[in-house]
Amino acid sequence: MTHPASTTPAGRAPGRSQAGPHPLGGSADVPVGRGADITEAATSRFVTIEEGGQPLRLHYNDCGTGDETVVMLHGSGPGASGWANFNRNVEPLVEAGYRVVLLDCPGWSRSDTIVNTGSRSALNARALKGLMDALGIAKAHVIGNSMGAHSAVAFALEHPTRVGKLVLMGGGTGGTSPFVPMPTEGIKLIGALYRQPTIENLKRMMSVFVYDTGSLTDALYQARLDNMLARREHLENFVKSSEANPKQFPDVGHRLGEISAPTLVIWGRDDRFVPLDVGLRLVAGLQDAELHVFSRCGHWAQWEHAQKFNRMVRAFLAD
Ligand SMILES: O=C(O)CCC(=O)/C=C/C=C(\O)C(=O)O
Numbered sequence: 001m002t003h004p005a006s007t008t009p010a011g012r013a014p015g016r017s018q019a020g021p022h023p024l025g026g027s028a029d030v031p032v033g034r035g036a037d038i039t040e041a042a043t044s045r046f047v048t049i050e051e052g053g054q055p056l057r058l059h060y061n062d063c064g065t066g067d068e069t070v071v072m073l074h075g076s077g078p079g080a081s082g083w084a085n086f087n088r089n090v091e092p093l094v095e096a097g098y099r100v101v102l103l104d105c106p107g108w109s110r111s112d113t114i115v116n117t118g119s120r121s122a123l124n125a126r127a128l129k130g131l132m133d134a135l136g137i138a139k140a141h142v143i144g145n146s147m148g149a150h151s152a153v154a155f156a157l158e159h160p161t162r163v164g165k166l167v168l169m170g171g172g173t174g175g176t177s178p179f180v181p182m183p184t185e186g187i188k189l190i191g192a193l194y195r196q197p198t199i200e201n202l203k204r205m206m207s208v209f210v211y212d213t214g215s216l217t218d219a220l221y222q223a224r225l226d227n228m229l230a231r232r233e234h235l236e237n238f239v240k241s242s243e244a245n246p247k248q249f250p251d252v253g254h255r256l257g258e259i260s261a262p263t264l265v266i267w268g269r270d271d272r273f274v275p276l277d278v279g280l281r282l283v284a285g286l287q288d289a290e291l292h293v294f295s296r297c298g299h300w301a302q303w304e305h306a307q308k309f310n311r312m313v314r315a316f317l318a319d
Pocket residue numbers: 074075076077078080081085145146147148171187249273274
């Protein structure tokens with residue numbers, strides 16, 4: 001894989017964690033503890049790792065304290081971020097005693113931009129390893145949504161001793177569905193939105209994204225649009241990456257049997273981005289997996305059915 005240097009100004013020492021805004025004070029390296037307000041601003045951090053011989057600055061949110069860490073990896077939509085994807089899922093895990101880390105993958109939100117011509121699943125897995133190494137996290141449970149699930153599987157394949165349990169929603173491997181025309185309608189709408197980032201195209205994408213569009217507020221649309229337009233280079237570089245390599249998320253179905261990590265697979269029956277049969281492939285291929293399907297649910301199970309999702313994940317991780 002080759003890619004131009006990221007936009008990070010040279011000279012930052014890889015592996016050093018740097019504070020983002022931290023109104024609660026305290027060390028840049030100390031996550032916000034239980035009980036303190038868990039907000040995006042209070043938990044915002046930066047770390048610089050090395051990728052392809054270049055410094056790559058990553059943004060992440062570090063929430064709670066605990067002996068066990070849960071890392072959450074977001075999806076590939078324009079304007080996505082760890083916080084945008086998982087803000088309904090952080091506090092229940094912090095309250096259960098976990099440290100929760102939300103990574104913004106390279107090319108999203110406040111992480112450095114990048115043109116990726118290889119496997120984006122593998123790139124994100126390297127970023128996760130670099131983050132964990134920088135933070136001294138030896139092992140973590142990994143929760144991945146869509147692209148985040150593809151990346152979690154790539155990480156488990158490359159670093160099996162660094163993974164506790166996996167929770168995969170709406171993703172986990174690329175490949176062709178035997179039942180649904182590809183690219184799916186949702187993936188086509190994501191591509192259109194990257195190329196023409198307008199509120200109209202955002203609403204078109206989100207109208208397919210979740211089952212109950214009544215839950216999508218103007219505030220959510222605006223926040224998402226602001227996120228998208230704040231980093232136009234991310235949008236442009238996603239398009240360049242896809243043109244250079246249309247298979248950003250390769251099919252690793254033939255390698256799923258290598259993964260022994262206990263895995264909870266969760267899908268929306270009405271997922272119009274990554275179809276349910278990918279979930280069936282995961283359960284069939286992984287060594288130790290179980291599947292839960294939500295009816296009345298699209299591509300964002302952790303958001304659309306947050307309370308039940310959080311209860312299930314807490315029980316699965318504690319088991
Ligand atoms: O192309 C794939 O297989 C992955 C698609 C994907 O990751 C989409 C996710 C979108 C979001 O999570 C989002 O827009 O928040």
